[in-house]
Structure formats: C-alpha cells, structure tokens
Amino acid sequence: MKITTPNGILEAESIEAILEEYGRDCLRGADLCHANLNGADLSGADLRGADLWRADLSYAILCHANLNGADLRGADLCHANLNGADLRGADLCHAHLNGADLGYAILRHANLNGADLSGAILCHAHLNGADLSGAILCHANLNGADLGYAILRQANLNGADLSGANHVKLSIAKISILPDEGDIIGWKKASADDETPIIVKLLIPADAQRSNSTGRKCRASKARILDLQDLDGDSLPPDTTAHSQYDRSFPYRKGETVHVEDFDTNRWNECAPGIHFFITRIEAVEY
Structure with a gap:
C-alpha cells in the first residue's frame, strides 16, 4: 500500500x-x-x-x-x-x-x-x-x-x-416557526375534481394542536377554511370543493372546519397525520 x-x-x-x-x-x-x-x-x-x-x-x-x-x-x-x-x-x-x-x-x-x-x-x-x-x-x-x-x-x-x-x-x-399561542393563518395546496391546483387559506385556531419538524411544512389537528383561491390569488365560487392531494376523501369547503382525529403529536414525524400547511402563500403555491 x-x-x-x-x-x-x-x-x-x-x-x-x-x-x-x-x-x-x-x-x-x-x-x-x-x-x-x-x-x-x-x-x-x-x-x-x-x-x-x-x-x-x-x-x-x-x-x-x-x-x-x-x-x-x-x-x-x-x-x-x-x-x-x-x-x-x-x-x-x-x-x-x-x-x-x-x-x-x-x-x-x-x-x-x-x-x-x-x-x-x-x-x-x-x-x-x-x-x-x-x-x-x-x-x-x-x-x-x-x-x-x-x-x-x-x-x-x-x-x-x-x-x-x-x-x-x-x-x-x-x-420552530409556529407560535405556541393564538390563531394562525396557514396555506396549503389542494386540487379540484379535475386536478386543477387550488390554494386553501386556513385559520388554525388557538385550541388546535400544531407542530413543525425542522423544515417549513407544518401540521395541525384542526382548521377552518377561510377561502379557496386559484394560483393567482383570486377567490373561487363559494360552492367550490377542493380535495387533499394525498387523501381525495378529505374535502375542503369555504366556511367549514375540518378535523384530523388521529393527529400525531410527535413533531419529528413530519409526514404523520394532520392538516399540512405552510405559513406563507408562496410556499403552498410552489409546493
């Protein structure tokens, strides 16, 4: 050698x-x-x-x-x-x-x-x-x-x-990018029945469980849908339904509140059950 x-x-x-x-x-x-x-x-x-x-x-x-x-x-x-x-x-x-x-x-x-x-x-x-x-x-x-x-x-x-x-x-x-207290505005990308991308504006209430791992993606146990928008930010008709890109049976409709019963409290398990969202709209658009 x-x-x-x-x-x-x-x-x-x-x-x-x-x-x-x-x-x-x-x-x-x-x-x-x-x-x-x-x-x-x-x-x-x-x-x-x-x-x-x-x-x-x-x-x-x-x-x-x-x-x-x-x-x-x-x-x-x-x-x-x-x-x-x-x-x-x-x-x-x-x-x-x-x-x-x-x-x-x-x-x-x-x-x-x-x-x-x-x-x-x-x-x-x-x-x-x-x-x-x-x-x-x-x-x-x-x-x-x-x-x-x-x-x-x-x-x-x-x-x-x-x-x-x-x-x-x-x-x-x-x-940790999430505040421990108070309501949070979040954004996520979903899709219409024809797979058209839809941006969902969420209100994460103060009593919802929430976490983020070491990245920018966050999770919550509960959220109220404030608005459904196209990628440019224009509001869609009130009767629009968006679906989770990972679970088509999970709908998002304006004015409704959605819950995840099996929310995983382990913050390091980033892909665990929960309503996944970002703090900024642009991150949801680009996701």
Whole structure:
C-alpha cells in the first residue's frame, strides 16, 4: 500500500503497518481519497487535514483519532468506531455515518450537511456550532450531546433520543416557526375534481394542536377554511370543493372546519397525520 503525504510517499503492506513503521502522526494531510480502509485500525492516528473524500471507512476503528479539518465528504463511515475522535471543523457533507459510534466525539463546527446519521450513537458528543442541515438523524442516540448553536434546519429527527441533550431547547426554538399561542393563518395546496391546483387559506385556531419538524411544512389537528383561491390569488365560487392531494376523501369547503382525529403529536414525524400547511402563500403555491 502506498500513501502520498506532505512528507513523501509511505509504503507498507497495510495502513496499520504504515502507522506502525512511521508513527501515528505520519498520515497528517495524507491523500486518502477513494481509499479502501474498510475495517482498518486507525485508532489514535493523526489524520488532521487528510483528504478522505469518498473513502471507505466502514467498520473502521477511529476511536480517539484526530480528524480535525479532514475532508470526509461522501465518505463511508457506516458502523465505524469514532468514539472520542476529534472532528472539529471536519467536512462530513453527505457522509454515511449510519450506525457509527460517535460517543464523546468532538464535532464542533463540523459540516454534517446532508449526512446520514441514522441509528448513530452520539451520546455526549460535542456538536456545538455543527451544521446538521438536512442530516438524517432517525433513531440516533443524542443523549447528553451538546447541541449549542447547532444548525438543525431540515434535519430528520424522527425517533431520535434527545433526552439529556444540552441546549436542545434553544436549537429547536431556532427551527420552530409556529407560535405556541393564538390563531394562525396557514396555506396549503389542494386540487379540484379535475386536478386543477387550488390554494386553501386556513385559520388554525388557538385550541388546535400544531407542530413543525425542522423544515417549513407544518401540521395541525384542526382548521377552518377561510377561502379557496386559484394560483393567482383570486377567490373561487363559494360552492367550490377542493380535495387533499394525498387523501381525495378529505374535502375542503369555504366556511367549514375540518378535523384530523388521529393527529400525531410527535413533531419529528413530519409526514404523520394532520392538516399540512405552510405559513406563507408562496410556499403552498410552489409546493
């Protein structure tokens, strides 16, 4: 195996042998893009600034490794052991980390945009300022994790364990777009019998259950239909009936109030039963 580093080319039978011969700090800034490191033992290795773009690190042992500033975009880290690893400022955009052990890992200001962290262990991980936009965190364990200033916009947290997570209320508050009290005006796209798009103007009453996940789409348990409009904003005739685009048996008629009996109170389950709507009309039009 040959590895190009800022200090020259290192060669040995395996990456473990290279670390044994040249020391745990020999891979700093190394070119390991597309490298097959499946199951490799890189525990405690200094990989600061290393290029691991699209590398296969599935099942690799990286506990307490230093990956500060490493390029791990699109890397396969499924079921890797990254317990206690230093990933400060690392680029993990669209990396595959499902089932990985990131307990106690330092991920401050790491880029995890679009990363798959489903089922990952993130207990007591340091995620301060990490960008988790669009990340998949389904059933991830974030118990005791520090989420101070973490960006969770459009992240999927369905089934995630956030018990004991620090600063989670503040991080969630930053993505909560619905007021806790009072009536809300909402907008949704429905359709006529001939599939013509119809924009429904809704009043979400103060006593309705309401939630949004980490994106812009919201749900409510009850709504009154204030108006039915065409895409340009002109009101349609009073006897117009619109239908949900997902359940044709669910009608919307001006002046009526609609209810969803099986409303799911789990805010992270974005596609759960409920009257789905947006806060702005343009989002409903473009949906």
